[in-house]
Amino acid sequence: MKVAIQNNAKVLALFAVACTALVSLVSLLTKDTIARQEQQQLLSTLHQVIAPERINNDLYQDCQFIKDEEYLGSNQSQTAYIARMDHVPVAVAITSVAPDGYNGNIQLLVAINVDGTLSGVRVLKHKETPGLGDKIETRKSEWVYNFNDKDIIDEKDLRWAVKKDGGMFDQFTGATITPRAVVNAVKNTMLYFNQHQKDIISNTTSCRGQHD
Incomplete structure (x- = not known):
């Protein structure tokens, strides 16, 4: 045995x-x-928030790592992708995190034109409730398109909230936490960009190869 x-x-x-x-x-x-x-997949998403005809640089390679837990929602490094036409910056797409989603972190890609207006926003990853919070996805609803062309005055800009809180963005029926978290995260990302735009677009060091 x-x-x-x-x-x-x-x-x-x-x-x-x-x-x-x-x-x-x-x-x-x-x-x-x-x-x-x-x-x-990332390139496809980048081209959704920054139209390909607006740029002629390698958007995937023209990037840098940035870090700011207060405004970017995470103590982990995020990435800023610089879009240029003939070497002139036209927009920056920044990854950031909404840390207060209903079911945890919501990872975002926020593209901001150099004039401070939003070029587009996309959700990269989330765990929000199907049928409720997942309306932040473009395949579920057009809600995220409401960010297009929006600007921000400063941190006290009261428009940057869901309508339930007196702002300009719709909430979802039965789900306010998710859109509130996304609106706040996009707002903070724009504030970060406004404070650091010069440093971001003047840095030519590529993030590729550093963590790949």
């Missing part, structure tokens, strides 16, 4: 090793493919 148990244990150990090796191999073989897919 003891020998049989030992043999079974050896078989299980070998099986575990083989499975681990197989998973590692698959991960290695698919790593580049996944990276390319993620890059294409």
Whole structure:
């Protein structure tokens, strides 16, 4: 009996090793493919918030890491993508986080024109409730398009709130927390851009290769 148990244990150990090796191999073989897919998805989203005809630089490469927990919603580094036409900056797309979503963090991409108006906003990742909070997605509703062309005066700009709080943005029926969180995060991202625009557009160091 003891020998049989030992043999079974050896078989299980070998099986575990083989499975681990197989998973590692698959991960290695698919790593580049996944990276390319993620890059294409990001480029597609960038071109949704900054029209391709407005720029002629490599938007994916022309970027830098930025960090500001107060305005960008996270203690992790975020990315600013600088859009240029003939080397002249026209807009910046910034990743940021709404930390107070109903079900946790909501990751955003906020594109701001150099004149301070919004070029576009997209949700990159969230865990909001299907049928309620997920209306922040473009495939669920057109709500996020309401940010287009909006500007901000300062931190006390009362327009930057949902209508329930006296602002200019609609809330969702049965779900106010999610749109309130997104509006606040977009507002803070715009405030950050207004304070740091000169530093962002003058920095030519690419973020590619630093963390890739």
